[in-house]
Amino acid sequence: MAKLQMFDVVFDGDNTAVYRSGEVVRGFVRIVLGEVKNDVRGIQIKFKGESHTRWSEGDGKNNRCYSAREVYFKEKIICWGKSKNDPGASKLTLESGEHRFPFSFQIPNVPLPFPFESCVGWIRYRIMCKIDRPWKFNHNTERLFTVVGTPIDLNTMPHARIPSHQEATKTVCCLCCAQGPIIVKASTDKGAYVSGESIFVSGTIENNTSREIIDITYKLVQFVTYFSSGGHKTRRTFTMVKDKAPGCKSGEVARMDWKPLILPSIPPSGPQGCNIIKIEYFVEFEGDVSSTPLDAEVKLPVTIGTVPLYQSQYPDPSAVVSEQPSASAATAPPPSYQVAVEGLQEIPSKSGHDYTFGKLMYAPQYPTYNLPASAPTWDPAHPPQQAQSGYYPPKY
Incomplete structure (x- = not known):
């Protein structure tokens, strides 16, 4: 039986994950263990809103890559245990069974763009959670959410x-x-x-x-x-x-x-x-x-x-x-918020290695009348x- 059976982010309320600037995102990190896990230093959560573009032109020696990035907000919290930078940080133990670690984060009350997905560029609002394990690969999970952008009346x-x-x-x-x-x-x-x-x-x-x-x-x-x-x-x-x-x-x-x-x-x-x-x-x-x-x-x-x-x-x-x-x-x-016409897409892991738990499937939601x-x-x-x-x- 695998030690780590479930590792995900759950939003409070109806779990539709649609928020406005200035609102508080609340939820909890859920971890289900099949047996005791005694190699944990802490559980870290990052909240980030950003956009990114990347494409290439030409081929061979003439190939050129172009990119850009904008960051709208970024915040990190430790919801259990300690950070690796804390003095006296050591390994802690999580007992077998289900654990829930609540979190809250206030989205900055500033104009923010609607999320957007394409093969060349995207605008994403993301929660990234990490089980920090000293001298081992960390376990990661991610969840994306929709921020209702500046109203266009x-x-x-x-x-x-x-x-x-x-x-x-x-x-x-x-x-x-x-x-x-x-x-x-x-x-x-x-x-x-x-x-x-x-x-x-x-x-x-x-x-x-x-x-x-x-x-x-x-x-x-x-x-x-x-x-x-x-x-x-x-x-x-x-x-x-x-x-x-x-x-x-x-x-x-x-x-x-x-x-x-x-x-x-x-x-x-x-x-x-x-x-x-x-x-x-x-x-x-x-x-x-x-x-x-x-x-x-x-x-x-x-x-x-x-x-x-x-x-x-x-x-x-x-x-x-x-x-x-x-x-x-x-x-x-009043509008309803509907999944984008392209439907759910698999989003590559931010961590970039095999210790990310599960596939990240996501689609932005837009106001629809x-x-x-x-x-x-x-x-x-x-x-x-x-x-x-x-x-x-x-x-x-």
């Missing part, structure tokens, strides 16, 4: 109620002879959303070529820019949700009227408080042109927030919104005045 953003609208013209070349053009127009019903809400997309593709538009794809794409400490950067794109609509033949017009994209649990734009990861979102509306790898497309910038708009639809299709109605977070429907969905009533061919030239998303 869409009601404070002037562009949030304004439809995003873009147009583009594409010429297709065939045997050195230009054909076309293909004229693409697309709109979203507004400029900002929250997870759980529907983005309504409408558009047309005027096909003036001899080729067929096989179909239309409309999707929400996440653009993530990662920065290194030396000023280098790289970008990755991830498709969050997508759907298709019929295309058209040569000389015809493909029309798609207000199709919804229901937003899954995704991180908001930003994230505010982090300087090495930048998240942006675009709705891509594209026609797949037959017999060519090139598509006809437009990109519509949108913002993802955490507090939804109130009265999000235009009451009058011809109206121009000159000011936003006042609102407060108290009138917003259950909001009624209704398509706009205004004609996408004549969007409200503010949308005629599109808008440029704020810089974070």
Whole structure:
């Protein structure tokens, strides 16, 4: 029978592990022993919030690695026994059976970014627990939790109620002879959303070529820019949700009227408080042109927030919104916190050796709303005045 049968971190309450800045994280370290363990100096807990980026470019001798790190908080406590730096620290004994060691930690009451996970960079809030054993490998266990970042209230953003609208013209070349053009127009019903809400997309593709538009794809794409400490950067794109609509033949017009994209649990734009990861979102509306790898497309910038708009639809299709109605977070429907759309992922051990107990499975949680969905009533061919030239998303 193994001496160490259970070693984990348990949060108080419902154990969902979602907290806000300034709140106290409470719980206990649970250790179950199959027999007496007499080689323990102490039990140490670290609380840490940090972000990290890392990627490489080139190959062989030209391979270069870039990285950056930000630390938002870090604290260490001894919840039982002594530290190796304490005078007189010696081996202690833990009897067989279950042991619980309570802890509490107050998250700094400062703006903190939402957690985020990707293969190139992440933002994590972590509890790391260590059974300190003199002259032996230490036992380690870890647990990640979600910190609700700085609220992103869409009601404070002037562009949030304004439809995003873009147009583009594409010429297709065939045997050195230009054909076309293909004229693409697309709109979203507004400029900002929250997870759980529907983005309504409408558009047309005027096909003036001899080729067929096989179909239309409309999707929400996440653009993530990662920065290194030396000023280098790289970008990755991830498709969050997508759907298709019929295309058209040569000389015809493909029309798609207000199709919804229901937003899954995704991180908001930003994230505010982090300087090495930048998240942006675009709705891509594209026609797949037959017999060519090139598509006809437009990109519509949108913002993802955490507090939804109130009265999000235009009451009058011809109206121009000159000011936003006042609102407060108290009138917003409460969100639920849902696991990120990518689901649980295995997180490599921070300690980096085989004495870490169990696999660390984790997914961030984001505020998600259950909001009624209704398509706009205004004609996408004549969007409200503010949308005629599109808008440029704020810089974070």
